[in-house]
Amino acid sequence: MTGNDSAGTPGISRRTLLGGAAVGALGAATTGPAAAGPGQVPRIWDEFTRDPVRHPQIPFVGRSGYGGGATRLPRPPVVADVRDFGAVADGRTDCAPAINRALAAAGEAGGGTVTVPAGTFRIDGLIRLGHSHVVLRGAGSGRTTLYATKNLTELIGPYGSRYGGDKSSWSWAGGLIWLAPQARWDSLTEAIRARQWPFEGWTGNRRDEWRTLTAVAPARRGDRTVTVTDPAGLRPGALVLLRLADDAGHTLLRHMAGDGPGPAAYLWDDKSKLLSYVPYEWPVRVIRVHGHRVTLERPLPLDVRPEWDPRLTTHVLELTGAGVEGLTLEAVETVQRPHLLDLGHNGVVLQCAYDCWVDDVTVRHTDNGFGLVAASACTLRRTRVAGRGSHHPYFCREGSHDNLVEDFTIEERTTPAPASTQLHGINVEGLSSYNVWSRGDMRTGTFDSHRGLPFAGVRTDITVTNDGRHGGDASAGPLFGARFTHWNIRVTNGRAGLVKIDGLAPCSATVGINEVREFDQIDVPDFDGDLNSRLELYGTSDVVRPRNLYEAQRAHTKGAGR
Helix, strand or coil: CCCCCCCCCCCCCHHHHCCCHHHHHHHHHHCCHHHHCCCECCHHHHHHHHCHHHCCCCCCCCCCCHHHCCCCCCCCCEEEEHHHHCCCCCCCCCCHHHHHHHHHHHHHCCCEEEECCCEEEEECCCEEECCCCEEEECCCCCCEEEEECCCHHHHCCCCECCCCCCCEHHHCCCCCEEECCHHHHHHHHHHHHCCCCCCCCCCCCCCCCCCEEEEECCECCCCCEEEECCHHHCCCCCEEEEEECCCCCCHHHHHHCCCCHHHHHCCCCCCHHHHHHCCEEEEEEEEEEECCEEEECCCCCCCECHHHCCEEECCCCCEECCEEEEEEEEECCCCCCCCCCCCCCEEEEEECEECCEEEEEEEECCCEEEEEECCECCEEEEEEEECCCCCEEEEEECCCECCEEEEEEECCCCCCCCCCCCCCEEEECCCCECCEEEEEEECCCECCECCCCCECCEEEEEEECCCCCCCCCHHHCCCCCCCCEEEEEEECCCECCCCCCCCCCCCCEEEEECCCECCCCCCCCCCCCCCCCEEECCCCCCCECCCCHHHHHHHHHHHHCC
């Protein structure tokens, strides 16, 4: 099931490798004096540096996050203080209207920072950031608190699932701080109130709010310059969607899964939820237009083939340059609801957002923590999930791409989990790609996939007490597509589930994790045959160099001038 590792070791099945003697033998080869030294550079890293954008197992994520991987976030000038609009930190006054008035005024003025001073501000409604280039900034997550007294069911209404059943979509959508373009948010909430459960992505409630800008000629994954039929509708700085449809043989889905015999033999036709995610839509900025040659901000995530009707299209107007900083959002503490019946005591969500960010923000007592919903090129930095426990501490879904979550913490829950609830972790699903989780402290949860064929993701330099469970309806398809990489992962409780993925994810890399074994929820591979996956420095702890795969890729990209 597992292909050869980089040292030339013959293929070893995942079950065998986790089964006692083989674990000890392999662990002994990579621990001891060498492990105590300055570190070990795996062969796969040397291979990657020779062709970073087209490596078969490691995705190129050096440009993920705000500003193509920028280390500094913008600091727009202060244009308003919420106290000037009526906010009072007295614990009695509903300050949501005042905060929203301040944010709207900043947006109408063309942008800027709205400040919230130290103190606790009660909010009986949700906070809306609907204008680009507007930032909501508190005095620090330990000094400014927004105390939320209501949930999204109370504020907007029940939100059923477009896939049927009695589930609540507030279990995976919406936030009490909600960053989304005003027009898109209006259309979403109008549909919810009308009980016309919408699609949530870049092309509208029915996925038909787009038009073609131009067709795209064949190109390879990793190319940044493409040839188009008609460049007239393109201009530098504009955001466009690369749209790839599937064909009758599902060759696009097979390509996302790494091609090969396993994906070729997989039954795709009955995966109705997965098929609803297609076409694949990837937002990207145009950097240069020279004749029919167009240069993009990021390398192509997939091959571009004629059979997938490749085109650049329009989309709903994006939210860009917006952020939330320096505050705690604390929901009124309630008992966690049964699985998939959340009422929407949710944290911070970015939707139809590009080049936006969250920095130094804690959420407490929320059903769901931080969400990326059809959001791309966003950075979540220094975020924390705390309190009574969350269903999804982090969720990344509905075609979210090129995002960075770094310096994040999931604290131990403060109250025991009710028996009918479920904990996930850092979740990714729904054809989402090239997302990164870096430098994490997960005291609970797991490296979740909710199926939906997420691909080309990186989790790196993370300590995890791996006690969560993955989700995902069977009709949503495979847990993983190609080029998922787990790099320098320290598992404190020895559980393999969804962390050691060499026997689970096709064309994947598991590099530098300590010894683990299978228990609790047991992973079942979706694809048969050789997965062409890699396993290196297994049985070690924090010896792999580079220690952080994302930071090393960013440095390598900068040094190479890419």
